[in-house]
Amino acid sequence: MTKIQSPNRYDVVGSFLRPAALKQARADFENGAIDRAQLTAVEDDAVRDLVAKEKAAGLRVLTDGEFRRATWHLDFMWAFDGIGHSKTETGLPFHDEQAMIDDTYLTGKLGLSKPHPFIDHFKFVHALEDDDTVAKLTIPAPAQFIEGLVMPFAAENTAKYYSDNDELASDLVEAYVAFIDELYAAGCRNLQFDDCSWGMLCDERAPEFFGCDQAGVDAYKEQFVAINNAVLDRLPSDLTVNTHVCRGNFHSTYANAGAYDAVASTLLAREHVHAFFLEFDDERSGGFEPLAQVPDDKLVVLGLVTTKRAQLEDPDAIVARINDAARYVPLERLCVSPQCGFASCEIGNKLNENEQWAKVALVREVAERIWK
Numbered sequence: 001m002t003k004i005q006s007p008n009r010y011d012v013v014g015s016f017l018r019p020a021a022l023k024q025a026r027a028d029f030e031n032g033a034i035d036r037a038q039l040t041a042v043e044d045d046a047v048r049d050l051v052a053k054e055k056a057a058g059l060r061v062l063t064d065g066e067f068r069r070a071t072w073h074l075d076f077m078w079a080f081d082g083i084g085h086s087k088t089e090t091g092l093p094f095h096d097e098q099a100m101i102d103d104t105y106l107t108g109k110l111g112l113s114k115p116h117p118f119i120d121h122f123k124f125v126h127a128l129e130d131d132d133t134v135a136k137l138t139i140p141a142p143a144q145f146i147e148g149l150v151m152p153f154a155a156e157n158t159a160k161y162y163s164d165n166d167e168l169a170s171d172l173v174e175a176y177v178a179f180i181d182e183l184y185a186a187g188c189r190n191l192q193f194d195d196c197s198w199g200m201l202c203d204e205r206a207p208e209f210f211g212c213d214q215a216g217v218d219a220y221k222e223q224f225v226a227i228n229n230a231v232l233d234r235l236p237s238d239l240t241v242n243t244h245v246c247r248g249n250f251h252s253t254y255a256n257a258g259a260y261d262a263v264a265s266t267l268l269a270r271e272h273v274h275a276f277f278l279e280f281d282d283e284r285s286g287g288f289e290p291l292a293q294v295p296d297d298k299l300v301v302l303g304l305v306t307t308k309r310a311q312l313e314d315p316d317a318i319v320a321r322i323n324d325a326a327r328y329v330p331l332e333r334l335c336v337s338p339q340c341g342f343a344s345c346e347i348g349n350k351l352n353e354n355e356q357w358a359k360v361a362l363v364r365e366v367a368e369r370i371w372k
Contacts, residue, residue, distance in 0.1 A: 004134040006190040007335045008060040010367035014138035015341030016065035017348045022046045051128045072344040073140035081111035110171040112178045141193035143224035152211035176231045199247035202258030221266040232272040244277035249340040259286020264293040275299035281306035281339035291328040303339030310351040
C-alpha cells in the first residue's frame with residue numbers, strides 16, 4: 001500500500017469541470033440515445049484523461065473529478081435504501097440563482113442492502129495510482145445527509161418513517177459504516193466528508209433556515225458533530241478521513257455567509273477528522289481566528305484560491321494570508337487548496353478548463369514557496 005496520505009501541501013477539494021464529450025454523453029443517456037454501458041465507456045475515458053492531467057499538474061491525491069455524478073452529494077444518497085428523488089420545481093436558493101437539483105426525500109427506512117456504485121467509482125481511480133499518487137473518494141458527511149431530512153421543508157415527510165431523529169441517526173450511522181467497510185475492503189485509505197451543513201450554521205440566518213431559535217441552532221450543531229463522530233469513531237485506524245466545509249458552490253454562486261466563529265467550538269474543536277479543508281476565498285468566510293480551536297493533532301487546508309471566477313489571485317497575497325493563518329495554526333500543520341471544487345454540480349463554475357488548471361498551478365506555486 002502507498003504511504004501517501006491526504007492532504008498534500010497543495011491539494012484540491014475533488015470536483016473538476018466536466019469535459020464537453022462527457023456532458024453530451026450524459027444528455028444522450030438521459031434522452032435514451034445511448035445505453036448505460038456506452039455512457040460508462042465515455043466516463044471511463046474522461047476519468048483516465050483527468051487523472052493524467054492531475055498527475056501532470058503534480059497533484060499527489062487523485063480524484064475522478066466527480067465525473068460520474070450529477071451533484072457532489074445527491075447521487076451518493078440515491079443509492080441507499082429508503083431514499084427517493086424527483087425533478088425539482090423550485091430548486092434551492094443560492095445568491096442570484098436557484099440550484100435546480102432534484103428534490104431528495106425518504107421513502108422508507110434507511111439502509112444499504114446492495115453494493116453502492118461509488119465502490120466501483122473508487123476502484124477505477126485506485127487502479128490508476130502510481131508510486132507518487134493516491135486516490136481519495138469524496139462523499140457527503142453524515143451530517144449533510146441527515147440535514148436534508150430533518151430541516152423544516154422535509155420534516156413532515158421524514159416523520160412518516162421515523163418518530164424521532166435519534167432513530168433516523170442510528171440507521172444512518174449503520175448505513176455509513178456498512179458503506180465505508182466495503183470501501184475500505186476495496187483499498188480506500190483516504191476519504192473526504194463534504195459538509196455544507198456547517199456553512200448554514202455559520203450564517204446569521206441559521207434560525208430561519210432551521211425553523212428554530214438560537215438554542216435550536218445550537219442543538220443542531222451538537223446533533224451534527226455527534227453523528228459525524230459516531231461514524232468516524234467506528235472506522236479503521238489507518239483510514240484517513242478529512243472534511244471539507246464551504247458555504248455552497250453552484251455555477252459560481254453561493255448559498256451562505258458567515259465566519260467559522262459560530263461553529264469553532266463544535267466542528268473545529270471536536271470533530272474527529274484528520275484535517276479540515278476550509279473555505280477562505282473571500283469575506284464571507286471571516287478571519288482565521290477560529291482556527292485557534294483546532295486541536296494540535298489536526299491539519300488545516302486553507303481554501304484561499306477561489307474556483308468561482310477565472311481571475312488568478314496574487315501569489316504574494318496568498319503567501320501573506322497563509323502566514324497570517326500561521327498565527328493560529330503553525331505552518332507545519334497547514335496546507336493550501338482551492339476553496340471548493342470546480343464543478344460541485346454538472347453545470348460547473350464560470351471558468352474554462354485552462355483557467356481551472358491555472359488555479360491548480362497557482363496553488364502548487366504558492367505551496368512550493370511556503371514549504372520549500
